[in-house]
Amino acid sequence: MSPVIVHISDCFPPRTGGIESQVAALAHAQHNRGQTVQVVTATPAGPGLQPAWPYPVHRITARLPRQMPVHPRAGRELDRLLDRLGPSVLHVHVGAISPFAWAALGTARRRGIPTVVTVHSLWDRAVQGVYRALYRFGCSPAVPLTVTAVSTRTAWLVRQTLPGTSPLVIPNGIDTDWWRAHGPVTGEDDVVRVSSVGRLVPRKEPMELLAALRAAHARLRSRGTSLQATFVGTGPSAKAMHTYIRRHHMEQWVRLAGHMDASGVRRLLSETDLFVNPSRREAFGIAALEARTCAVPVLARVHTGVADFVRHGQEGSLCHHSAFALADELVWLARNAGARRHLAEHNRHTAPVRCTWSAVTEAFTHAYEESLGGGAR
Known part of the structure; x- marks a missing residue:
């Protein structure tokens, strides 16, 4: 029994x-x-x-x-x-x-x-x-x-x-077969589509990601590259995020999509060039694992749970915890389409078998x- x-x-x-x-x-x-x-x-x-x-x-x-x-x-x-x-x-x-x-x-x-x-x-x-x-x-x-x-x-x-x-x-x-990417890795070199999925609460640091996106976008525009960012999720930080986006005139390239079911997230990831988890207190990062399984390169922090399934330079990039490190890594990845494709191809052909x-x-x-x-x- x-x-x-x-x-x-x-x-x-x-x-x-x-x-x-x-x-x-x-x-x-x-x-x-x-x-x-x-x-x-x-x-x-x-x-x-x-x-x-x-x-x-x-x-x-x-x-x-x-x-x-x-x-x-x-x-x-x-x-x-x-x-x-x-x-x-x-x-x-x-x-x-x-x-x-x-x-x-x-x-x-x-x-x-x-x-x-x-x-x-x-x-x-x-x-x-x-x-x-x-x-x-x-x-x-x-x-x-x-x-x-x-x-x-x-x-x-x-x-x-x-x-x-x-x-x-x-x-x-996770159901790795359901999240596994099957289509080709695509994307325009001059428009980098960034997504982040998770609860909009302070400990997940969505405001820090907004600030990093703003800094990176300003640096990239002069070099002919632009960002298109989508946040999926709800929570108490949403009001402050809307205010920040309006104040800094980011409405044309940053979208707060609210809640999405798993099918909606999978569709979004199929059109994403880079997934970002900005939290310095991330115990695991289920959404990052789903993105990695969808063949999306993942940018996260060192010394977090994401590092168990994302290695720097293989499944994505891991940056330090300083205020500027996230923006610096966003700029580097946005400017290096070849590096992003290499990371995406690696993720496509290697499954996270322990998960x-x-x-x-x-x-x-x-x-x-x-x-x-x-x-x-």
């Missing part, structure tokens, strides 16, 4: 974001693999008709402003639900601040349930302090616990925060077996 896997996550659709989409997609891939999987979340269901998930989704919710994924009695409610579900192993997903996940770890400790924890974010110093205190003062489960991280950089920060842990690096997954759902689900199966066998990392 296969083990009963119960995913626990503060966030889940209809909320949008990396953790939400990844938990839903991982559970779907495991279900397709024939594993018994359920999801428990603190995220309320959205209004209207709800999607039919192929696996059970249990929502432990409270009426709070802005439908925040928080429950004041999460531990008690989790105890009741897990009594009924009888999980073999818990798979707890944590970000920066994850009170529902923390409550689940306490429940696992009390009930002796083997647990796998996946860390999805780069912890800053304040968050490291919180996790260090929780770990030190007995909030870590006294049960078999296997820790995984979505990238090498994330794993390094977990080791720095929680001495004695040895996180397994298990990347996020296929087959590889990711297999890796997590081994992590569950380790935890069920009494191992700890």
